[in-house]
Amino acid sequence: MNDNSELKLNNGSRIGVIGGGPAGSFFSHFLLRQARLMDMDLHVDIYESRDFLSAGPKGCNMCAGVISESLVQALSIEGINLPTSVVQRGIDSYVMHSETETVTIRTPSEEMRIATVHRGSGPKGIRETRWKSFDRHLLEIAIETGANLVSRRVKGISLSDGKPLICAKEGEAQVYDLLVGATGINSPSLSLFENLGIGYKRPSTRKTSITELPLGLDAVSEKFGSSMHVFLLDLEGLDFAAFIPKGEFVTMCLIGDGVSRETVDSFLDHPSVKHLLPNARSAAAEACHCSPNISLGDAANPFGDRVVMIGDSGVSRLNKDGVGSAYRTAKAAAKTAIFEGISSDDFRKHYWPICRKISRDNRLGSLIFTTVNMMKGAQFSVRGSLRMCQKEQLKQGGQRRMSMVFWDMFTGSAPYREVFMRTLHPFFFSRLAWEVAMGFRFAGDGGSMVRRELWK
């Protein structure tokens, strides 16, 4: 049993971070930065088994690679620059596709404030690596701040006399004052934490699909420019589908409750997709592909005395901005460890509120995604929403209520609570009801599959 007065970090304290993805790197960077402010000298080891300098699965943390508008802004204030050697494309607009229509929504600021990146050094088979890995970039920032990288897989953890022990492959067990779990949600090592005796239980997950379509720089620029494409299609088991333009690749990302090989095929064969990218199926045939899990909720008890779980292995945002929530939880845990302490009570009082805030917001997010899914089943309502967007986009000035709802929802730029509150505005509701009624009339008029570019 630990004495609470001992559960503080001091000069010379040792911290072991398992996982050098965004959460682990952000944590180490902020912990060391804040320790310096307090004139504290800490030793931080980051254990990371991936080599982010390698192309293909060996160096990749499997993600769509969209760095949200809010995170891009936050990082620039924190002094964490995202250079053009890392950012493959700046994004300033979203193109939304329904079964029959296409609408473009531009950034409210008309500025490139969303970044697309590759988490590793690019998909398998890539010949020339022109852009640097995003995860490597963050890891280097943590190393520059003073963290020590241990490029090994952790295979065992335990608590001995209340202190954490980390045992890495081909290494001796190391004793730490604080153990940080930043393993993400796709690591078998989560069971190590579940067996540690702190009551930790990993978040629930669902399968997703990512395919890196090798279209070439010119084709990506010509076809996609600085726009992401999102699809609101009525396909079984599919909640979210998007094409995300990078440098020479376009990432196809599908998320839903039942994403399988068949879902991918039916998406690629859908007329809306074929209309945008007639060669998508052939490009996907040989492309680098993976089916990672995505977090669906919260971990139970993501902390104990001298232990804290951050990023995806703790709590992360539903469907959006996972890297943004890794930043928020990592910084909150680092601040707690430096300024409050490292006991279970300290984490409960000072770290858990941030997790709870994300978690509560996710509940509203879930409600919003359910509503959108129901709307997808009745395409006239999607048509109505897109018509509303189109009119807002064509009008100079004025409120862009529907555009902002879609923008914040798909970009993850604002909390789901804000998106939800926008939809409660009486004007939003009456306008939407009118446009949906018009959409219904359209459908009645024939609703043929003629793709109409509502706004470009």
Add this chain to the structure above:
Amino acid sequence: MEIGALGKSYCDGETIIGQGEAGDCMYVIQEGKAEVIRESEGKEVRLSTLGKGDVFGEMSLFMREARSATVRAIGDTRVLTIDKKTFMRRVNEDPSFAFRILQEMACRIRKLDSDLVDLITRP
């Protein structure tokens, strides 16, 4: 502009913010340089030169007043806009987020102090 460049580009001499304008956002220089200019009685005084990573326009986030100076690009400059809402949302969740702005303001006060001393002691 490179395809991975974030923010908005300005060319040499272009005004990014103008003195006297209303504003509810701040900026971080991503690439290049900018000059801060105060216009008074038809004359322009250059107050400082900003470079990569520097923040400006933050005063209007805290005070509901017009921009106190003009900021112009020197050469090709790229600037990222930070919305008031995004900034305040983060500060509310994590007050230490404002630390860098405090540091920047402290540096400016120190520079002002030394400029003032120079002015007073100059023969």
